[in-house]
Amino acid sequence: MGYNARFKVWRGDNTDGDLEDFTVEVNEGEVVLDVIHRLQATQTPDLAVRWNCKAGKCGSCSAEINGRPRLLCMTRMSAFAEDEVVSVTPLRAFPVVKDLVTDVSFNYEKARQVPAFAPPPELALGEYRMDQLDVERSQEFRKCIECFLCQDTCHVVRDHEENKESFAGPRFFIRLAELDMHPLDVRDRTREAQETHGLGMCNITKCCTEVCPEHIKITDNAIIPMKERVVDTRYDPLVWLGNKIPRRSGAAASRSLHSGDVTTAEAQARGRLRQKPTDTTALTTLQQALHGQGRFADAAGASRSRVEHAGRVRTARQGALAAHAWELLCAVESGQLDLDGVEDEIATTLQQAQRLTSTGTVLAGTHALHHLVHGRLAEAAEHAREAIVWDRDRATRADDLVTLSEGLAGLGESEEAASALAESQSLWPDNPRLAGVRSNLDDMNVHGRPTPAASVDEG
Amino acid sequence: MTEIERHSYDVVVIGAGGAGLRAAIEARLLGKRTAIVCKSLFGKAHTVMAEGGAAAAMGNVNSKDNWQVHFRDTNRGGKFLNNWRMTELHAKEAPDRVWELETYGALFDRTPDGRISQRNFGGHEYPRLAHVGDRTGLEIIRTLQQQIVSLQQDDLRDHRDAEGMIKVFAETTITSLLKDGDRMSGAVGYTRENGTFVVFEAPAVILATGGIGKSYKVTSNSWEYTGDGHALAMKAGATLLNMEFVQFHPTGMVWPPSVKGILVTESVRGDGGVLKNSEGKRFMFDYVPAVFRKQYAETEEEADGWYDDPSGNRRPPELLPRDEVARAINSEVKAGRGSPSGGVFLDIASRLPAESIRKKLPSMYHQFTELADVDITAQPMEVGPTCHYVMGGVEVDPDTAAAVVPGLFAAGEVSGGMHGSNRLGGNSLSDLLVFGRRAGEGASAYVDALGSARPAVTDLDVEDAHRAAEAPLTTSGGENPYAIHADLQQTMNDLVGIIRTASELEEALGRLEELKARVKKVSVVGNKVFNPGWHLALDLPNMIIVSECIARSALMREESRGGHTRDDFPAMSAEWRKVNLVCRPAGDGVEVTRQPLLPMPPELLSLFDREELNKYMTDEELAILPPETEREKSPEMSQVNSEETKA
Numbered sequence A: 001m002g003y004n005a006r007f008k009v010w011r012g013d014n015t016d017g018d019l020e021d022f023t024v025e026v027n028e029g030e031v032v033l034d035v036i037h038r039l040q041a042t043q044t045p046d047l048a049v050r051w052n053c054k055a056g057k058c059g060s061c062s063a064e065i066n067g068r069p070r071l072l073c074m075t076r077m078s079a080f081a082e083d084e085v086v087s088v089t090p091l092r093a094f095p096v097v098k099d100l101v102t103d104v105s106f107n108y109e110k111a112r113q114v115p116a117f118a119p120p121p122e123l124a125l126g127e128y129r130m131d132q133l134d135v136e137r138s139q140e141f142r143k144c145i146e147c148f149l150c151q152d153t154c155h156v157v158r159d160h161e162e163n164k165e166s167f168a169g170p171r172f173f174i175r176l177a178e179l180d181m182h183p184l185d186v187r188d189r190t191r192e193a194q195e196t197h198g199l200g201m202c203n204i205t206k207c208c209t210e211v212c213p214e215h216i217k218i219t220d221n222a223i224i225p226m227k228e229r230v231v232d233t234r235y236d237p238l239v240w241l242g243n244k245i246p247r248r249s250g251a252a253a254s255r256s257l258h259s260g261d262v263t264t265a266e267a268q269a270r271g272r273l274r275q276k277p278t279d280t281t282a283l284t285t286l287q288q289a290l291h292g293q294g295r296f297a298d299a300a301g302a303s304r305s306r307v308e309h310a311g312r313v314r315t316a317r318q319g320a321l322a323a324h325a326w327e328l329l330c331a332v333e334s335g336q337l338d339l340d341g342v343e344d345e346i347a348t349t350l351q352q353a354q355r356l357t358s359t360g361t362v363l364a365g366t367h368a369l370h371h372l373v374h375g376r377l378a379e380a381a382e383h384a385r386e387a388i389v390w391d392r393d394r395a396t397r398a399d400d401l402v403t404l405s406e407g408l409a410g411l412g413e414s415e416e417a418a419s420a421l422a423e424s425q426s427l428w429p430d431n432p433r434l435a436g437v438r439s440n441l442d443d444m445n446v447h448g449r450p451t452p453a454a455s456v457d458e459g
Numbered sequence B: 001m002t003e004i005e006r007h008s009y010d011v012v013v014i015g016a017g018g019a020g021l022r023a024a025i026e027a028r029l030l031g032k033r034t035a036i037v038c039k040s041l042f043g044k045a046h047t048v049m050a051e052g053g054a055a056a057a058m059g060n061v062n063s064k065d066n067w068q069v070h071f072r073d074t075n076r077g078g079k080f081l082n083n084w085r086m087t088e089l090h091a092k093e094a095p096d097r098v099w100e101l102e103t104y105g106a107l108f109d110r111t112p113d114g115r116i117s118q119r120n121f122g123g124h125e126y127p128r129l130a131h132v133g134d135r136t137g138l139e140i141i142r143t144l145q146q147q148i149v150s151l152q153q154d155d156l157r158d159h160r161d162a163e164g165m166i167k168v169f170a171e172t173t174i175t176s177l178l179k180d181g182d183r184m185s186g187a188v189g190y191t192r193e194n195g196t197f198v199v200f201e202a203p204a205v206i207l208a209t210g211g212i213g214k215s216y217k218v219t220s221n222s223w224e225y226t227g228d229g230h231a232l233a234m235k236a237g238a239t240l241l242n243m244e245f246v247q248f249h250p251t252g253m254v255w256p257p258s259v260k261g262i263l264v265t266e267s268v269r270g271d272g273g274v275l276k277n278s279e280g281k282r283f284m285f286d287y288v289p290a291v292f293r294k295q296y297a298e299t300e301e302e303a304d305g306w307y308d309d310p311s312g313n314r315r316p317p318e319l320l321p322r323d324e325v326a327r328a329i330n331s332e333v334k335a336g337r338g339s340p341s342g343g344v345f346l347d348i349a350s351r352l353p354a355e356s357i358r359k360k361l362p363s364m365y366h367q368f369t370e371l372a373d374v375d376i377t378a379q380p381m382e383v384g385p386t387c388h389y390v391m392g393g394v395e396v397d398p399d400t401a402a403a404v405v406p407g408l409f410a411a412g413e414v415s416g417g418m419h420g421s422n423r424l425g426g427n428s429l430s431d432l433l434v435f436g437r438r439a440g441e442g443a444s445a446y447v448d449a450l451g452s453a454r455p456a457v458t459d460l461d462v463e464d465a466h467r468a469a470e471a472p473l474t475t476s477g478g479e480n481p482y483a484i485h486a487d488l489q490q491t492m493n494d495l496v497g498i499i500r501t502a503s504e505l506e507e508a509l510g511r512l513e514e515l516k517a518r519v520k521k522v523s524v525v526g527n528k529v530f531n532p533g534w535h536l537a538l539d540l541p542n543m544i545i546v547s548e549c550i551a552r553s554a555l556m557r558e559e560s561r562g563g564h565t566r567d568d569f570p571a572m573s574a575e576w577r578k579v580n581l582v583c584r585p586a587g588d589g590v591e592v593t594r595q596p597l598l599p600m601p602p603e604l605l606s607l608f609d610r611e612e613l614n615k616y617m618t619d620e621e622l623a624i625l626p627p628e629t630e631r632e633k634s635p636e637m638s639q640v641n642s643e644e645t646k647a
């Protein structure tokens, strides 16, 4: 019945860490948390993991198993083949405290920003009357065990520290929906959701619903109904773009913006920077607007300032460093900068970013491009493949696929390279990187699909 | 000395379960600067696991219910060893405490006319448990958590500081209490995230640390349940009451082995589920004890009729108090009529349509499909007893929750007296709310009375506490704490379990002595940051001392009652009913003494039939009872009472 399983468990703290290999006994009916406990009892007594109930009720034991956000106590070992290596890593969206334990204080801060239920003052104790049908809608959301797996998986904040400030995340969208649908709550929660909690940044990918261990229909029953009720809200494009745009691929949001908006955003950002040259939000917008125009070298200039002014908050620094490394690499790739001139800067930036990153895989896509510009094609392809497994958001995946395609093309695998390129184009047709790399690929006889007209996405 | 963080508060609440949070809310509402300290993240305390509901005689489903009936059920369930005053306060105040949660935003399931719905539970005469499906504890924790956040939002608005009046110190473990002379002066602990030591200077300390289940191998309890509060209280000079009474919940999961002990809520039986042995027989009919015969059905027809017509039929025996059901299951398994994995069958599949099972018992449905590959709408569950709740705890004054040490208060599972020898399901959640609030109030009044004469913390005491906590890290080559823990759990499971005998209890005490010696030499690797080995090493002495309390008291009490069954003294004794057993520290162990139980005043005694009292009381007690009068059974009386409750 029992067998020995191979595990890779991430061990380390907020400065450094790595996956460690273990071979450990597994018995019938066990869950991953049992295995972690056995490791503690027999091999690594100080392996840090959070847990309380071991029954899927408290939401403490959240981590990533083979890269998927899961509860350790509700993931049975029978879900894996006996010869499969099982990896257990900390939640990727939050800073590591130690080993599998992350600092989830972000969520508690967000919780405090949602105004509480305001009781109708005229009702005395025991006088509340509510219909079961009416309370049921909110009850669904109150099943939430605050495991924060949805927060971890949501691409708006996963790997995008810069979005955390203005985006409360799916867990708090259901909290807002719950209050909105509470038969006796009178506040306008929908507008609050849109205006102060970043509901508009959600583009309904449904990843949150997929990981929820309580099977709460976060998107269908909370987010979409709230979005439908938001009407006629106009946005400052600067704020909008700043909020929307993901870390590496500054122009992802330009899928849904006219190209004029990228330049407007650039102009507005520059305007703000004249008043306050250290404004990191404006610097981020500027960098992303430039990236969107394919001006990677200029974007790298902006990201360099971002790093200078990022301050000491770990997550903000990590975001700035990662973005900077990425811009430098894109500039080198497209021939806008000379590798020899910036290689030292790339190497140190990447190293520092890596040190602040919770799991080894967050920067895999960036490492892939780094290998590529050095001509290490096999390594580039390998890292790109790894990145594709982890990166969920469309633009980031699209970028990883571009890198993969170039690596494979260089290795002579034209067919696979072409299909990677085609997939990348379909995910993100007007990725500014494509313009630069297409001629390289053409030289090597790798053709993706003919570029369709930029599709306008709802966002 | 390494760096130590210092905080000063009016009230420090140790524990963020239902009791701790309700206490903190009250203290804050009374203007006290309040700290909440807990071992886990905010919102994860053990209370989150409670399933079935909170008992409160609101009379929403059956208008005959009132506080007197609830009071009677509670004392009956505890076999008259309860602190009568606590049960009285509890029964009277529980409805308001539940209704109050609605004003904080809780959403309980509703009756057709829109009130809070109430469900049947073992030992409760009428449907009484306010509930939300089978996740009531989660609702209560989240509601209280959000109420604290709401108070913080008020403080932010009014004083520009969200955490100025009430602050949560999550993942911070208290390792010692501090005293100035004979009064409390604060507490010391460490924060897991960074290993920093923290001193809380405070004249009033409220213990709300929950229970002790992690000393047992098979338990429904979470990792937090290491008896810290019980041990801290005793070390500070407080007394523990009736520690021999440990509740084994009759229905825990038995398969697969790794989930053995996880709770299967009593609501399964409350909603119609029945227990069967391997022969398919509903065996509970054979186990109705004499004291309960009047209230329970004798045939399956009558039992089944009760769900729809409770006034025309008596209750099914599956709904006997937990101690009775747990013992019955134990006997069936011992007699060879158990299920394949050593439990019995709990069948709801053949009793309710699949759709209503999923609706009424969603967590159970989920738990069994995910963890055991069992579809409870199609197959019976396998269940067996699991260590669930400790009735024993810190001896407190019922009205203020004050322990015998000035400045120390206790509420919730860590306190003793309320539940007597056996707790009724649903009475804990309401206990948390009622006495949590009272502890917050008691502590605030105590602080007010002190005026400026505040006790002081001495550096020497802090240093001692600090050194003791670091000892396992500085010792090397000693014992592995996990191994000691496993041995402790095995000992308690084998020798101090449901059925006890003098010889086994003596053997257990011998083994506990060995464990005590071993734990002194425990050593752990790693540093102070989030180190589970170190944490366990600090928990172990608490678990061992609490286990000793249980074993010693169990050895002394030579009768069987509620959560204490002696194979060598199988009968309930009227003499022992008058006795509380009290634990105090002695040397590096525990001393147990007898203390008379406070007699129930006549007006409350008169709520019971003489016939019933005859089964529990000594002849001398019965002789001085006032003559029987017409009393409680008259319908007018019930009505008057329910009017009173509403007022």
Ligand SMILES: Cc1cc2nc3c(=O)[nH]c(=O)nc-3n(C[C@H](O)[C@H](O)[C@H](O)COP(=O)(O)OP(=O)(O)OC[C@H]3O[C@@H](n4cnc5c(N)ncnc54)[C@H](O)[C@@H]3O)c2cc1C
Residues within 6 Å of the ligand: B014, B015, B016, B017, B018, B019, B020, B037, B038, B039, B040, B045, B046, B047, B048, B049, B050, B051, B052, B053, B054, B055, B136, B137, B172, B173, B174, B175, B189, B208, B209, B210, B211, B220, B221, B222, B224, B228, B229, B263, B388, B389, B411, B412, B413, B414, B425, B426, B427, B428, B429, B430, B432
């Ligand atoms: C599975 C299950 C189901 C249940 N269902 C029901 C039910 O339906 N109805 C009912 O009435 N009862 C039920 N109970 C019982 C009830 O849930 C508990 O008795 C009750 O929740 C205890 O609450 P509490 O406030 O006393 O403590 P808890 O909620 O246990 O909280 C204890 C707190 O103390 C903290 N703590 C402990 N030690 C320390 C320390 N050294 N330093 C700092 N903090 C510390 C912990 O971190 C935690 O925050 C159930 C119990 C279980 C196990």
Ligand code: SF4
Residues within 6 Å of the ligand: A153, A154, A155, A156, A169, A170, A201, A202, A203, A204, A205, A206, A207, A208, A209, A219, A223
């Ligand atoms: S639907 Fe997607 S974008 Fe929206 S909250 Fe969920 S995970 Fe985030």
Ligand code: SF4
Residues within 6 Å of the ligand: A059, A143, A144, A145, A146, A147, A148, A149, A150, A151, A170, A171, A174, A208, A211, A212, A213, A214, A215, A216, A218
């Ligand atoms: S909504 Fe679901 S996934 Fe998100 S925190 Fe709550 S339980 Fe977890």
Ligand code: FES
Residues within 6 Å of the ligand: A050, A051, A052, A053, A054, A055, A056, A057, A058, A059, A060, A061, A062, A071, A072, A073, A074
């Ligand atoms: S330990 Fe509570 S959800 Fe896993």
